[in-house]
Amino acid sequence: MQKIENYIGGELVAAVSGGCLDNFEPATGHVYSLIPDSDAADVENAVAAAKAAFPGWSSTPAEERFTILMRLVSLIERDLDSLALAESIDNGKTLAIAKRLDIPRAASNFRFYATAAMHTANESHDTTGQALNYTLRQPLGVAGCISPWNLPLYLFTWKIAPAIAAGCTVVAKPSEVTPMTAYLFSKLSIEAGLPPGVLNVVHGLGPKVGSAIVGHKDIKAISFTGGTKTGEEIARTAAPMFKKLSLELGGKNPNIIFADCNYEQALAETRRAAFANQGEICLCGSRIFVERPIYEKFKKDFVADVSRLKVGDPLADGTDVGAIVSKQHFDKIMSYIELAKEEGGTILCGGNPLDLAAVKAETRPVGSVSETRQLGGWYIQPTVIEGLSHDCRTNQEEIFGPVATIMPFDTEEEVLGYANSVRYGLSSTIWTENLSRAHRIAADIESGIVWVNCWLLRDLRTPFGGVKESGVGREGGFEALRFFSEEKNVCIRL
């Protein structure tokens, strides 16, 4: 069985303890590879390697850093098909979305920050007649990057690309649920000639490896994406150590549809926003609010559309919704569907797990041979629920699966109240042809990102992040490069 390895000081190595954890394929429910069960000893080695590499890497000219990072872009693009296949097998997401979204975005992350590093400039302030101030922006040292399982390589690279481009060295931990593409990426880093120790990847459990990274005295900053509860724990350790913190956390995003919207567009994108990647995207629009005059029609058309989504083998052509990432997450989603019923919700479609054990799946390539699989993994029918109040638990807590609720509203003020009633504030979507209304709501809605007449339309230059319990700080653009550097003002008397 394939054994994933840590990447420390430029070498692929087993965990110091020699222990391993099982890695499951969500489509089949079977263990298909083993992960190093690393701990504080491995983190210690990784930090030592990162510290040793820092003086050299931080003083490497931007153009040389750019060249190495662009080599990584070429290698990701060269291996797009095999990386997408690995991501789909590891996560349960469809091969189509891995090919279209995850892996291209990993390449874009590196391309974006490789070029950004070539275009950073420092400010100077002329204190008339007295002094000249200039600001030095210096890489802050060893950075810790911790990423989740839902968009594994996409979010892993979204953190390490700006860190490395800024001149930091990195100790990174991908989610232990989806470690495969970070491992393949370690191999690409060796092939690209990234100097040993610039990037170190330690696999293993959050409470062991993640917390050792967060609590390590020589790690100057933590960039974390994951759940709000984990974010809280991280802040509790890191804040008293005065570490820089970027926290990208959970969401419970509203999708507001006014009667004057472009109906067909709103319908298609609402389905995508709720169920793309099995609903396992922090930006998914899981609370759908529809203005009363079109509510019944929209509901009927939406449910008909959602019922047509094909759930099945992530590797097969034509699958819309793949497998849920783990048994644990499957149980959590199913418990919320039960809760919704207890809270008085009516299931309009879905609501059940899907047993595909009897279905013979497509063969998948394993090394040079092919293997036929039995789909005994974790599948849930895309589920739409109506009849719940905006303040019940189903509508307040993050489910992070193929489950959306739908409800009518009458006024702008009322729907804004519903939208803002949650403790989260990551993203929101508004569908209307009334520009004044779009501006009004965009200004008043409590979220870090507002999409008007679109969803998940991303420009990497824009600030990305949440308000309230969805996070602290912004990623994206020059903001991320600034996060991984420290500013120093130099004042020279004239």
Ligand code: NDP
């Ligand atoms: P978790 O918070 O469970 O885990 C995220 C990462 O943190 C994993 O690598 C995990 O390791 C690690 N971790 C767990 N416990 C600790 C700890 N005590 N100290 C340090 N690290 C730890 O989130 P999920 O992986 O379940 O991801 C889903 C969540 O991520 C959702 O809430 C979603 O909304 C959010 N998310 C937010 C995004 C945003 O941009 N705002 C984007 C994508 C997802 P391990 O896996 O081994 O437990």
